[in-house]
Amino acid sequence: MKLIFSPVLALAGLPLFAAEDLSKPLEALRSVKKEGDGNEAAGKAWQQIVKADAQSLPEVLKGMNGANPLAENWLRTAVGVIADEALKAKKMPVDALVAFLKDTANSPGARVVSFDLIHRADAKLAEDLTPTLLNDVSSDLRRHPVAKLIEAGDAALEKKDKEAAVVAYQKGLGGARDEDQIKALAKKLRDLGQTVDLPSHFGFLMSWKMIAPFSNAERSGFDTAYPPEKELKFDASYEGKGKDAKWVDFTSKDEYGKIDFNKPFGMEKSVVGYAATDFLSTEDRAVEIRIGCKNGWKVWLNGELLFARDEYHRGAKLDQYKLPCQLKKGKNTILVKCCQNEQTEQWTVEWEFQLRVCDATGTAIVAAK
């Protein structure tokens, strides 16, 4: 009897899944797709993965590399369960997690989780790592060092050391990618007499050719392909709503890059306008076109529709919609359709958008001259 049970007892002391055994369950989590496809297999695989030893955490985190957002959540929760046990047992593999964090080939989302685990296991170590993350490819990881620089600037200011405060704030602004931190830093710097060019920092596209008004009666203009969707002839004029629609040049003076149709065309209702601009890229590259708009809108890049949204006056904010796309080397034409509806309340006056081209971190990509 002893001979039969001993191996079983010996095995019981080992982690149920060594790192090399996780490949199949990890693949099951990575295979989930839209509309619940893969959920059944993922549910079973998740149960296997959460039994893994703490030493497997980097391997599970690696599963997030290149995974879709749904798979990332499957993996994120599995990491959370393993990490809870590792913390209780004081077996968090901190060195391996630091190595994982430092390897920027790993996905930003996985590295954020890794940093959080380091912080839970060793807050001092996380603190020490923070300054190294100021120019990280993850905007989430940048928040910590930017916050520290804001604190440092504030502390310097309390000691009446304006010069040191400006240095800290400027360094913070250079790393900041989130609007709240950028706004706070811009105010602090301006209060100290410094110049801050927010449109350049964000990379808003400020100069456009615009044409309006076409009809959006009963909101039907959203799906009506008016001439600018078929041709971009900037010297042409077309029959519009109550008047001819002609192209005009428009350069925004707004610090947040708002391209306001009300300015060149008046406060029209139930109308459609278009704005077009060229963006010169030095290379073929992946970018994100990010738009904020509280009107119905469509965006095309080089004639390809990227996204369309028929929601009116529910709110707008910076980077409200992120549209991953591919720029080609040379001239790229961006066309925006912006639809105003029939509402007459004061909060429905806006007929505008803001748009920028940036990388996935939110760093502005500057157009070539």
Place this chain on the structure above:
Amino acid sequence: MKTISICILVGLTAGLANADWLQFRGPNATAVSTEAKAPAEELKIAWTADLPGRGLSAPIVVGDKVFVTCSSGPGQETLHVFCFNAKDGSKRWERAMRATGRTMSHNKTCVAANTPCSDGDRVFALFSSNDLFAFDLDGNLLWLRGLTFDYPNASNSLGMSQSPVVIDGTLVVQSENDSESFAAGLDVATGRNKWKLERPKAANWTSATLWKGVAALQSSKGILGVDPATGKTVWNYEDGASTIPSSVVHGDLLYAVSRGITALSPEKGAVTQLWRNEKLNPGTASPLVLGDHLYVVNGAGVLIKASAKNGDEAWKLRLKGPFSGSPVAAGKRIFIVSERGVFQSIDPEAPEGKVVQDIDLKETVLTTPAISEGAIYVRSDAKLWKLQ
């Protein structure tokens, strides 16, 4: 055969207890506790648990476990599901995920706005970002969906708050907005669609109610009764309804938040209007029926008692408002918490109604309480309280 049937019935219902509060507004989404044990006359804070993020979602209670959702982070991208011990408020488990849909919302609401629901074995947590997670009661992730990942225009820039309901193996979720507006019935075991319905293209923050096993889906167009198994229409009331407070069922009747309150008797293929009182206008809070009376909290924070039989008004009682959350009831008391965090216990049988106790929770509360085992659970953006 009879013995077998009884065994099956007992087996099927073993996971559910009368004291469970399984969804927004509890048993059958009526906001009225069905358990015999009523809360004490004089309530005190039994325990307080800290929460790491915002939430308009109400707690739910399954057995001795209290479930709460939160959203945190600079853009509220981190989604939390918590399980606490009802006895002492200690944390049993927490899961943290990241939003795959849009997290933008009006400042007054947040991403954890939809109340989770449970079938007694699983907890279904839906967020304004349209992320949906199914856990067992021990925190094992059973499945997940990203409904905006699936349907990219399903979102509302003001935020969404429609709480799901679960009926006989189908989870009914709504994502009703100005653009890609839909309701769907999902298999509770897999999260896959059983059916998906196009819904009116208009922002909607109401939650489904349950009428005799039918999911009653409210929108600005009216209230559509659908078979939860198939999504097929059972009846349809088309005279418009509110897009904020939700309607309530009592017995065979549906008290619709429609042109005030309209009492409806739905039947297969038809809906009969019994009465309408346009002066019974709920503000943000949803109405409830306790005994023979309907209770409505209007936009001025006044509780109105009216006959459930004909809508005739009995009295009005000014409460300490304003209110975003809805009232709930147990025994002979109605409970509600104001936006300023004043918990109020009301005796609705007093001649003109009477607030018999209030407790200042000293925090903003925008949500609806839950009741279980004679205790009341209330949450804010930072705390979960048990009052007993």
